[in-house]
Amino acid sequence: MINTLIDGIQKKNAPVVAGLDPMLDYVPDGIKDAAFEEFGETLEGAAEAVWQFNKGIVDAVYDLIPAVKPQIAMYEQFGVPGLAVFKRTVDYCKEKGLVVIGDVKRGDIGSTSAAYAAGHLGKVTVGSKSYYAFDEDFITVNPYFGIDGVKPFLDVCREEKKGIFLLVKTSNPSSGEFQDQKIDGTPLYELVGRKVAEWGAECMGAQYSYVGCVVGATYPEMGKALRKVMPKSYILVPGYGAQGGTAKDLVHYFNEDGLGAIINSSRGIIAAYKNETYAKYGEKNYAEASRKAVEDMIADIRSCI
Amino acid sequence: MINTLIDGIQKKNAPVVAGLDPMLDYVPDGIKDAAFEEFGETLEGAAEAVWQFNKGIVDAVYDLIPAVKPQIAMYEQFGVPGLAVFKRTVDYCKEKGLVVIGDVKRGDIGSTSAAYAAGHLGKVTVGSKSYYAFDEDFITVNPYFGIDGVKPFLDVCREEKKGIFLLVKTSNPSSGEFQDQKIDGTPLYELVGRKVAEWGAECMGAQYSYVGCVVGATYPEMGKALRKVMPKSYILVPGYGAQGGTAKDLVHYFNEDGLGAIINSSRGIIAAYKNETYAKYGEKNYAEASRKAVEDMIADIRSCI
Numbered sequence: 001m002i003n004t005l006i007d008g009i010q011k012k013n014a015p016v017v018a019g020l021d022p023m024l025d026y027v028p029d030g031i032k033d034a035a036f037e038e039f040g041e042t043l044e045g046a047a048e049a050v051w052q053f054n055k056g057i058v059d060a061v062y063d064l065i066p067a068v069k070p071q072i073a074m075y076e077q078f079g080v081p082g083l084a085v086f087k088r089t090v091d092y093c094k095e096k097g098l099v100v101i102g103d104v105k106r107g108d109i110g111s112t113s114a115a116y117a118a119g120h121l122g123k124v125t126v127g128s129k130s131y132y133a134f135d136e137d138f139i140t141v142n143p144y145f146g147i148d149g150v151k152p153f154l155d156v157c158r159e160e161k162k163g164i165f166l167l168v169k170t171s172n173p174s175s176g177e178f179q180d181q182k183i184d185g186t187p188l189y190e191l192v193g194r195k196v197a198e199w200g201a202e203c204m205g206a207q208y209s210y211v212g213c214v215v216g217a218t219y220p221e222m223g224k225a226l227r228k229v230m231p232k233s234y235i236l237v238p239g240y241g242a243q244g245g246t247a248k249d250l251v252h253y254f255n256e257d258g259l260g261a262i263i264n265s266s267r268g269i270i271a272a273y274k275n276e277t278y279a280k281y282g283e284k285n286y287a288e289a290s291r292k293a294v295e296d297m298i299a300d301i302r303s304c305i
Numbered sequence: 306m307i308n309t310l311i312d313g314i315q316k317k318n319a320p321v322v323a324g325l326d327p328m329l330d331y332v333p334d335g336i337k338d339a340a341f342e343e344f345g346e347t348l349e350g351a352a353e354a355v356w357q358f359n360k361g362i363v364d365a366v367y368d369l370i371p372a373v374k375p376q377i378a379m380y381e382q383f384g385v386p387g388l389a390v391f392k393r394t395v396d397y398c399k400e401k402g403l404v405v406i407g408d409v410k411r412g413d414i415g416s417t418s419a420a421y422a423a424g425h426l427g428k429v430t431v432g433s434k435s436y437y438a439f440d441e442d443f444i445t446v447n448p449y450f451g452i453d454g455v456k457p458f459l460d461v462c463r464e465e466k467k468g469i470f471l472l473v474k475t476s477n478p479s480s481g482e483f484q485d486q487k488i489d490g491t492p493l494y495e496l497v498g499r500k501v502a503e504w505g506a507e508c509m510g511a512q513y514s515y516v517g518c519v520v521g522a523t524y525p526e527m528g529k530a531l532r533k534v535m536p537k538s539y540i541l542v543p544g545y546g547a548q549g550g551t552a553k554d555l556v557h558y559f560n561e562d563g564l565g566a567i568i569n570s571s572r573g574i575i576a577a578y579k580n581e582t583y584a585k586y587g588e589k590n591y592a593e594a595s596r597k598a599v600e601d602m603i604a605d606i607r608s609c610i
Contacts, residue, residue, distance in 0.1 A: 021417070024431065032432070041432035073417045077424035078431075079438030080389045087385055107447065108410055109477040109543075112326070112378045119382035126329065126383075127337070127346035133384030142412065144449050145475055146482030170450055172414040177451030178497065181488040188486065188493065195482070238414075 001137045001162045002205035002212070002234060005099045006259060008066025014298045015254075015305070017101060017236070018061055018290075019266025020054055020089060021071035026271040027053040028283035047081035050074075053286075054089050057270055058096055060287035061294045067099040069236075069264055090136055101236065102136030105167065107149050114152035121164075122156040138163040140214060140236070143192050150199065154211065157203055163210040168193045168226060171216025171239030189215075189222065193229040200233050208260070209233050215253065217245025217263065224252035227260070235261045241268030241297070247304040254305050263301055269293050306442045306467045307510035307517070307539065310404045311564060313371025319603045320559075320610070322406060322541070323366055323595075324571025325359055325394060326376035331576040332358040333588035352386035355379075358591075359394050362575055363401055365592035366599045372404040374541075374569055395441055406541065407441030410472065412454050419457035426469075427461040443468040445519060445541070448497050455504065459516065462508055468515040473498045473531060476521025476544030494520075494527065498534040505538050513565070514538050520558065522550025522568065529557035532565070540566045546573030546602070552609040559610050568606055574598050 009015050024032070024046055032049045039045035058068065070093075075086035093100050106116040120139045123130040141153055141164045153164050169179055169189040179189040193213065200209030209232045215223045217239035227235070235253050239245040240263050253261035272278040272293035273286040281289035314320045329337070329351055337354045344350035363373065375398075380391035398405050411421040425444045428435040446458055446469045458469050474484055474494040484494040498518065505514030514537045520528045522544035532540070540558050544550040545568050558566035577583040577598035578591040586594035 024429075036432055041434045043429075043431065043436050043438065046429070046431040071413075071417055071420075073411070073413060073420040073424070077420040077429050077438060079424065079436070080385060080392055082424075082438070083388050084385045105411070105413055105447075106378070108376075108378060109475060109548075112376055115328075115376075115378040115382040119378070119384065119387075124329075124348075124351070124382050126348065126351040127341055129346045131348050131384070133348065133382060133387070142410075142447050142449055144447055144472060144483060145477055146479035146484070148477050148479040149475075167449060170414060170454075172450055172453050174451035174453040177500075178449060178493065179451070181486075181493065181496065183486040183488060188483065191486065192483065 001099065002208050002210050005067060005234070005262070006208060008099055009259070009262065012064060012066050013302065014065050015262045016065050016294065016298055016301060017067040017069045017262050017264045018057070018065055018269045018294065019069045019071060019103070019264050020057070020270065021074045021266040022050045022053055022270060023074065024049065026274070028286050030284065043078045043081045046078045047085040050078070050082070051085045051088055055092065056287040057290045058093055060291040061269070062096040062098055064291070064294050064298065065098070067101055067262065068093045069101040069103050071103040071266070087134055090134060099138070100136045101165065102134065102139040105140045105142050107142035107145055109145060110148045110152055113145070113149045117152045117156040121153065121162045122160050138165060140165045140167065142167050143195070147195070147199070154199060154203055157210045163212060165212040165214050165236040166192065166196050168196060168213040169215045169219055169222050171218045171243050171245070175216065190226065190229060193226045196233050197230040200230065204232070212236055214238065217249055218243055220249035220252065227252055227255065231255065236264060237261055238264045241265045247300040250301065251304045258305055265297055268297065306404065307513050307515050310371060310539070310567070311513065313404055314564070314567065317369060317371050318607065319370050320567045321370050321599065321603050321606060322372040322374045322567050322569045323362070323370055323574045323599065324374045324376060324408070324569050325362070325575065326379045326571040327355045327358055327575060328379065329354065331579065333591050335589065348383045348386045351383045352390040355383070355387070356390045356393055360397065361592040362595045363398055365596040367401040367403055369596070369599050369603065370403070372406055372567065373398050374406040374408050376408040376571065392439055395439060404443070405441045406470065407439060407444040410445045410447050412447035412450055414450060415453045415457055418454045422457045422461040426458065426467045427465050443470060445470045445472065447472050448500070452500070452504070459504060459508055462515045468517060470517040470519050470541040471497065471501050473501060473518040474520045474524055474527050476523045476548050476550070480521065495531065495534060498531045501538050502535040505535065509537070517541055519543065522554055523548055525554035525557065532557055532560070536560065541569060542566055543569045546570040552605040555606065556609045563610055570602055573602065
């Protein structure tokens, strides 16, 4: 799947992923009203609004970008109906030829990680049959448990030719509270990064590993250092745009081959119409505003690599 | 909710939580056959089998213990139907007067943690209404993001009088890979433990904080040290039984007031009938085997505190 992702990045000349992290506040009133009329002001109504909102954006941008990253929390907050729309979104994006990175940040002891790996990347056995439950192409994984919490994901990745992005250095302001702590002079995030390189070496695609990592755009110096620590790992980079990362911060996240990083923007794309720059599109044309925001983001990123 | 949990522990004289982590392999054939007959060998069929299995166990043990801990991964692997049964299990256990600890190990950047907090502990707003989506009493939280990934959970805990258990030292063999790394002589898990104490001080119940922690039974020396670091935090202790922790390992997880820890067993309870000790009950009486396993576990724990 890492090969497919790279292929998409190269064909579209766009190392960009759209974060499908819908807040109900982002959804235009017209869509909400229609959904509430059909399902009431219920969890089902909220989920339907999110689905219609997502579909509009995906239809408007799928030809420009190689991948999307739905953040499962935004669906999970609406309970079972929300998660049904997460699944519907995953399926729809795959139909549109997009690589789907499930931003789930799961991770647990071995037997539990195995269940998450089966549910999100692999399949579960039910009697004589087996099923893919959520079936994303990649997911994000939390490393706090160490290798035996990660290994079940690696096993499924090898079997299914899928991939993971392990959290190394996250984009949020307090990420340093634990991640920057120094162990014999080496910050914890770098220690995790070294493990990403080590574990990733066992799961190689054509040029890059199935095991990527997450390094926030908001910490460019650390991104530069981590690039060298994990030369064969794709870096999924959140924090561009709304969180404060700029294109010039991102140049060192890429390798000399022009590959090795994929930049995420969520709010900046899906809520573009709420941004002054794209306000002229108005609520009704929110998806066109998202398309323009994607085009501008791609141009911005291209200018720096 | 910490007060309710402690009240339950004292009334039942049982600092014990049953982990509802059903693998399909644990479910007796009779239950699976009936579920598959009704729903086919499908995700819905698997979910129905898990539900019937859970209900049998809960009915058999609810009067003995104060709390249950469903592990969401075991439901999530069956996709949306599995998560519907997770919710059904949460609701049913609450009806039975049990405190429900959702073992979800979520954690992300602030805005995303806020969505998880709303979905699992609090409520979401849909138009002019609001809904509790999963509505557990407590959940487990991963600390890797630092305070701004944890704060949204604390905010909801204060508002809803609910609680969290932050991962400090997990029970799995490789938990030391990152958690034991020393920062100026102090292991990372202790650094996280100190934060649990600090953050917990802002969220106090009558005697203990709404902010508890997870420390595996498999690391008793660390448990002993961590008890002193977080005197006002309840320790949720996985790893008893199937993972290797014994009652005598657990004495130091408790405070002198006889409180401060609650011991989880999952496989040892829910799959008791598969254990030689309880094999005489047979598949058909799996729930009675679980009840006997709970009684034996309670006696074992009581003998050590």
